[in-house]
Amino acid sequence: MFAQPTHYLLIADSLFQSGKYNDCLTACDEQLKTHFEQSKTHILKARAYAELKQYIMAIDELDVCIRRDRKNAAAYALRAYCHFMNKDYKPARLDLIEACYLDTSNALYNYNLGNIEQHMKKYGEACKSYSLAIKCKPEHAEAYSNRGFIYLEQNEFSLALLDLDSALKYNRSGSNHHLLLYRGMALTSLKRNKEALDMFNKCIALKPTDAAAYYNRGRVYYQLKNYKIATANFDTAITLKPTFELAYLNRALSKIEQDIGNKKTACDDLGKAIEFGLLDALPYLKKYCE
Numbered sequence: 001m002f003a004q005p006t007h008y009l010l011i012a013d014s015l016f017q018s019g020k021y022n023d024c025l026t027a028c029d030e031q032l033k034t035h036f037e038q039s040k041t042h043i044l045k046a047r048a049y050a051e052l053k054q055y056i057m058a059i060d061e062l063d064v065c066i067r068r069d070r071k072n073a074a075a076y077a078l079r080a081y082c083h084f085m086n087k088d089y090k091p092a093r094l095d096l097i098e099a100c101y102l103d104t105s106n107a108l109y110n111y112n113l114g115n116i117e118q119h120m121k122k123y124g125e126a127c128k129s130y131s132l133a134i135k136c137k138p139e140h141a142e143a144y145s146n147r148g149f150i151y152l153e154q155n156e157f158s159l160a161l162l163d164l165d166s167a168l169k170y171n172r173s174g175s176n177h178h179l180l181l182y183r184g185m186a187l188t189s190l191k192r193n194k195e196a197l198d199m200f201n202k203c204i205a206l207k208p209t210d211a212a213a214y215y216n217r218g219r220v221y222y223q224l225k226n227y228k229i230a231t232a233n234f235d236t237a238i239t240l241k242p243t244f245e246l247a248y249l250n251r252a253l254s255k256i257e258q259d260i261g262n263k264k265t266a267c268d269d270l271g272k273a274i275e276f277g278l279l280d281a282l283p284y285l286k287k288y289c290e
Contacts, residue, residue, distance in 0.1 A: 073102035107137035211241035245278035
């Protein structure tokens with residue numbers, strides 16, 4: 001089926017590129033019969049196993065590779081990916097730390113390390129990793145975006161805005177919807193309401209079914225004390241996402257502010273918010289409905 005053993009690695013690589021992962025594994029095994037210490041072959045086998053979602057098998061191959069070559073950054077990075085896919089986040093993080101140490105100029109390794117740290121809720125470490133990714137690749141839109149989202153979650157709104165602006169500047173994917181949404185949220189918190197409305201209007205134009213955009217536009221109108229339009233936006237958010245607990249809470253507060261016989265439906269909304277897990281609505285329920 002295959003050519004001479006010295007050619008098996010080239011054939012295996014071609015099979016991998018063609019998506020024939022099982023055949024690739026067979027070719028790699030033939031190669032290892034005569035070139036059993038070849039790291040490239042073990043890595044290629046690991047990549048094939050990873051594509052087949054056989055992550056434990058991939059890790060076994062990478063263990064062999066790393067035992068023979070402890071300075072192989074690519075092997076550590078690929079093993080980190082396999083650990084991550086198995087939801088073993090701690091060893092995944094340790095492997096990527098090693099990969100970054102071995103290849104200090106690799107933006108992708110630092111970015112992926114940041115993603116794992118963000119997943120582990122190690123937000124300070126994640127920001128440092130994203131910063132290193134940006135240092136290696138100043139136009140790294142995804143690193144700016146993810147760091148900006150962490151800043152947004154930590155109420156560092158001015159820093160979030162700077163990062164989101166950079167992400168928009170360098171984004172090449174053609175899809176800016178989530179960046180506009182996050183930017184609008186940062187602007188809302190900074191009380192830059194007109195700019196925030198512009199962001200959410202653009203979000204809705206790009207994706208008319210986005211409940212979060214309507215909800216956040218409602219929040220801006222609430223800040224502007226235009227409670228009627230705020231309520232209408234929360235209505236749409238709930239129509240699009242019937243379990244949207246924050247929308248129920250904010251719609252209730254908008255109804256209470258209007259004070260035109262909306263107490264019963266406002267209380268119903270507070271009950272819904274609590275039903276869907278938002279215990280922050282409980283004090284309002286006690287204050288307005290008991």
